[in-house]
Amino acid sequence: MIRTLLAAVAAGGILAAxxxxxxxxxxxxxxxxxxxxxxxxxxxxxxxxxxAMKQANAKAGGKTIEVVTFPTNASPDSAxxxxxxxVEQDKVDILVGPVSGSEGxxxxxxxxxxxxxxxxxxxxxxxETTFVTPSENFFRFNMDGAQWLAGLGKYLVEExxxxxxxxxxxxxxxxYTQLFGLTLEYCQAGGQIVEKFWVPLGTKDFGSxxxxxxxxxxxxxxxxxxxxxxxxxxxxxxxxxxxxxxGGSIMVDQTVLSSKGAAKRLAIGVxxxxxxxxxxxxxxxxAWVKLYQESFPPDKRFTSPSLTGTAYYNDFNAVFQVLNxxxxxxxxxxxxxxxxxxxxxxxxxxxxxxxDQNRQAIGTNFITEVVELPNGDLVNKAxxxxxxxxxxxxxxxxxxxxxGLPSRTNPECKTSY
Amino acid sequence: xxxxxxxxxxxxxxxxxALAFLLYLVLATWPPGLEEVLGRKRVFLTxxxxxxxxxxxxxxxxxxxxxxFGLMRNVNLAHGSLYLLGGYLGxxxxxxxxxxxxxxxxxxxxxxxxxxxxxxxxxxWMEGQDLRQTLVTIAISIVLADLMLWRWGGDxxxxxxxxxxxxxxxxxxxxxxxxxxxxxxxxxPLVRLIIFAGAVVIGVLMWLALNRTKVGMLVRAxxxxxxxxxxxxxxxxxxxxxxxxxxAGLAGFAGVVGGTFQSLQPGEDTKILLAxxxxxxxxxMGSIPGAxxxxxxxxxxxxxxxxxxxxxxxxxxxxxxxLVLAWRPxxxxxxx
Numbered sequence: 001m002i003r004t005l006l007a008a009v010a011a012g013g014i015l016a017a018x019x020x021x022x023x024x025x026x027x028x029x030x031x032x033x034x035x036x037x038x039x040x041x042x043x044x045x046x047x048x049x050x051x052a053m054k055q056a057n058a059k060a061g062g063k064t065i066e067v068v069t070f071p072t073n074a075s076p077d078s079a080x081x082x083x084x085x086x087v088e089q090d091k092v093d094i095l096v097g098p099v100s101g102s103e104g105x106x107x108x109x110x111x112x113x114x115x116x117x118x119x120x121x122x123x124x125x126x127x128e129t130t131f132v133t134p135s136e137n138f139f140r141f142n143m144d145g146a147q148w149l150a151g152l153g154k155y156l157v158e159e160x161x162x163x164x165x166x167x168x169x170x171x172x173x174x175x176y177t178q179l180f181g182l183t184l185e186y187c188q189a190g191g192q193i194v195e196k197f198w199v200p201l202g203t204k205d206f207g208s209x210x211x212x213x214x215x216x217x218x219x220x221x222x223x224x225x226x227x228x229x230x231x232x233x234x235x236x237x238x239x240x241x242x243x244x245x246x247g248g249s250i251m252v253d254q255t256v257l258s259s260k261g262a263a264k265r266l267a268i269g270v271x272x273x274x275x276x277x278x279x280x281x282x283x284x285x286x287a288w289v290k291l292y293q294e295s296f297p298p299d300k301r302f303t304s305p306s307l308t309g310t311a312y313y314n315d316f317n318a319v320f321q322v323l324n325x326x327x328x329x330x331x332x333x334x335x336x337x338x339x340x341x342x343x344x345x346x347x348x349x350x351x352x353x354x355x356d357q358n359r360q361a362i363g364t365n366f367i368t369e370v371v372e373l374p375n376g377d378l379v380n381k382a383x384x385x386x387x388x389x390x391x392x393x394x395x396x397x398x399x400x401x402x403x404g405l406p407s408r409t410n411p412e413c414k415t416s417y
Numbered sequence: 418x419x420x421x422x423x424x425x426x427x428x429x430x431x432x433x434x435a436l437a438f439l440l441y442l443v444l445a446t447w448p449p450g451l452e453e454v455l456g457r458k459r460v461f462l463t464x465x466x467x468x469x470x471x472x473x474x475x476x477x478x479x480x481x482x483x484x485x486f487g488l489m490r491n492v493n494l495a496h497g498s499l500y501l502l503g504g505y506l507g508x509x510x511x512x513x514x515x516x517x518x519x520x521x522x523x524x525x526x527x528x529x530x531x532x533x534x535x536x537x538x539x540x541x542w543m544e545g546q547d548l549r550q551t552l553v554t555i556a557i558s559i560v561l562a563d564l565m566l567w568r569w570g571g572d573x574x575x576x577x578x579x580x581x582x583x584x585x586x587x588x589x590x591x592x593x594x595x596x597x598x599x600x601x602x603x604x605x606p607l608v609r610l611i612i613f614a615g616a617v618v619i620g621v622l623m624w625l626a627l628n629r630t631k632v633g634m635l636v637r638a639x640x641x642x643x644x645x646x647x648x649x650x651x652x653x654x655x656x657x658x659x660x661x662x663x664x665a666g667l668a669g670f671a672g673v674v675g676g677t678f679q680s681l682q683p684g685e686d687t688k689i690l691l692a693x694x695x696x697x698x699x700x701x702m703g704s705i706p707g708a709x710x711x712x713x714x715x716x717x718x719x720x721x722x723x724x725x726x727x728x729x730x731x732x733x734x735x736x737x738x739x740l741v742l743a744w745r746p747x748x749x750x751x752x753x
Contacts, residue, residue, distance in 0.1 A: 034571075035683070035684070036683070036684050037682065037684055039566070039570075039571025039682070039683050039684075040570070040571040040572055040573075042571070043570065043571050171727070171728070197727065198727050198728070199723065199727060199730075200727075200730060200731045202688070203723070204679045204688070205467065205471055205679065205719065205720065205723075207463060207464075207467035207470075207471075207606070207609070207720065208460065208463055208464040208467045208468075208720045208721075208723050208724045209723055209724070209727075210463075211459055211460045211462075211463030211464070211467075211724075212456070212460045212724055226573070226682075227573050227680055227682045230573040230575065230680045231679050231680050234575055234678065234679070234680060235606070235678065235679075237583070237584075238583060238584065238585070238606035238607075238608055238609070238678065239585055239604065239605075239606050240584055240585035240604055240606075255573075256573070258572065259572060259573040259574070259575070259680070260508065260512075260572060260573070260574045260575060261573075261574065261575025261576075261577060261680070262575070262577065262583075263575060
């Protein structure tokens with residue numbers, strides 16, 4: 001709310017400054033979840049954006065870059081409200097956001113009604129956003145939720161020897177998408193998913209679900225995030241749970257591993273996968289982590305950047321690189337700018353990223369395990385990287401289309417599709 | 418009780434049979450046919466006890482809410498913010514001193530003091546103006562939520578509990594019998610049992626204080642007829658101040674409790690406010706036994722819902738609320 005006010009004041013100031021300068025300025029609107037359950041993710045997204053802005057000195061292609069932020073609360077209507085305000089009132093040229101899955105689908109649809117604006121997805125990971133009816137002016141430089149688990153299925157079967165697992169996940173599109181990616185690979189590799197449990201997003205009390213989890217499986221996959229993940233760990237340790245755990249991409253990321261309390265220690269050793277790993281010996285990644293740590297005091301940031309922080313940093317860098325190449329010229333209805341984005345191969349800290357024909361990222365994925373640092377911090381350590389992960393998930397396009405979209409029951413667990 | 422049996426013999430029989438069946442479900446070893454219908458006994462038992470303990474937490478929050486409403490007709494929509502603030506303060510103190518019990522006391526005292534300040538500086542001036550009070554409490558909750566976001570950020574906090582409270586205990590309830598004839602007992606988190614015991618103790622003390630003491634008499638008289646009470650020479654503002662402080666303090670207390678076995682984060686304030694609204698609507702606005710019954714029903718509905726019909730668990734509590742509003746709009750335990 002404070003931020004809304006600040007944004008409003010900033011917007012007022014801009015209006016007062018007059019339209020004469022408009023030619024030398026490029027306005028970028030940013031949507032991030034700064035309210036509600038995903039607040040921590042949104043805050044880190046803003047950090048990523050701020051670092052990229054500072055690095056570029058708020059200039060690209062000879063133009064001054066101006067950022068207007070609007071808070072959302074992870075609901076599609078809050079994202080639409082924010083996008084309308086930024087596009088129709090603040091008249092931004094480019095919009096970066098949102099953070100969360102169903103917000104992304106809503107913004108994709110909204111982008112079709114605003115062809116004069118170029119949209120870059122923030123970090124949202126729903127598959128539909130670019131897989132079904134993609135929008136000409138909507139670009140996504142991060143992979144979707146299914147791509148984020150690429151490699152994990154094989155790793156579980158071959159390295160961890162987990163042949164039979166159960167899944168517990170939140171009941172909305174992002175966890176469906178993640179489990180979709182896991183199921184395809186895990187079942188083709190010979191694993192079995194015996195039971196799936198769905199809980200509402202924002203579940204506080206997992207006590208009864210914990211009692212319902214089966215004992216006769218090798219491990220339990222957890223597709224939770226944020227406060228739900230923390231609550232699960234807390235109550236699972238109170239209940240004396242002993243099963244081996246597997247994490248979805250936001251189950252054991254920095255938002256959860258930096259929470260205050262002891263329950264997160266349950267996460268040590270948990271395998272997971274995602275578009276980045278906190279500890280990876282690649283020099284470019286280490287430089288980014290160092291930059292992140294130096295940019296904010298320790299109590300105002302995570303131990304290392306979260307995936308939303310990295311995603312927004314990448315988005316802004318992509319925008320800046322293309323703007324520099326075309327001298328900031330957006331006067332042709334963004335034609336050159338969009339062609340530049342589509343052809344860009346972004347050398348991001350978390351691996352090379354390029355776009356497919358739907359303007360969807362093809363990138364590098366990481367298999368990780370949670371380890372404890374000597375100072376007690378918990379981090380995700382890369383154990384394996386999977387390059388060139390596309391939305392086809394290793395299947396040929398026809399088969400991939402036939403399987404359809406993720407849902408509670410889709411896909412089934414089969415050894416071949 | 419005996420009067421109820423005399424007046425409604427059929428309903429009493431149904432209630433007694435239901436109770437007996439529940440006892441059977443809890444104590445007996447389940448035959449295979451029953452397991453097919455209700456799943457494993459461990460799941461059922463855990464859901465049952467979870468529902469009761471969750472009801473304990475809801476009762477702590479809702480009783481303060483309902484007490485304030487009953488006496489002052491003030492729908493305090495900032496109650497959830499007091500809960501969250503209490504939880505954060507409890508976290509800070511528990512982290513600083515390591516004393517969990519002490520942090521409960523301190524959260525109670527600080528939030529009670531805050532409640533006094535609110536009543537003395539704000540609500541006193543708008544007595545009987547429902548709409549204005551409601552809007553002002555919403556404003557306060559928004560201001561508090563932003564202040565808390567500023568101070569504690571969007572992180573997730575858990576109040577550190579002492580080591581003797583963590584981990585499970587074995588309850589003397591048999592969940593299954595192994596083929597060797599060895600009984601398997603139910604493992605249950607200790608912290609939840611302690612919290613439930615605490616809620617019961619507080620509930621009983623509150624009932625005693627309301628029904629057996631002079632101050633309680635004043636409060637009850639105030640609930641029935643505020644104007645007559647003040648006409649008899651009682652300094653009614655002082656009673657209001659005390660009740661508001663106590664109700665707010667309970668919310669802060671509950672915040673620490675909730676922060677121990679769940680977690681604290683932005684948005685928790687509205688969630689718990691919604692839960693306590695549903696609880697008092699079901700139980701009856703202004704009634705302490707009503708808050709207890711409502712909390713129990715909502716807690717059980719949430720837990721059984723999450724186990725037996727996960728897809729509709731969220732709707733279940735609201736269905737109950739709608740049914741109660743349709744049949745007994747004044748709530749289950751409140752005279753019309």
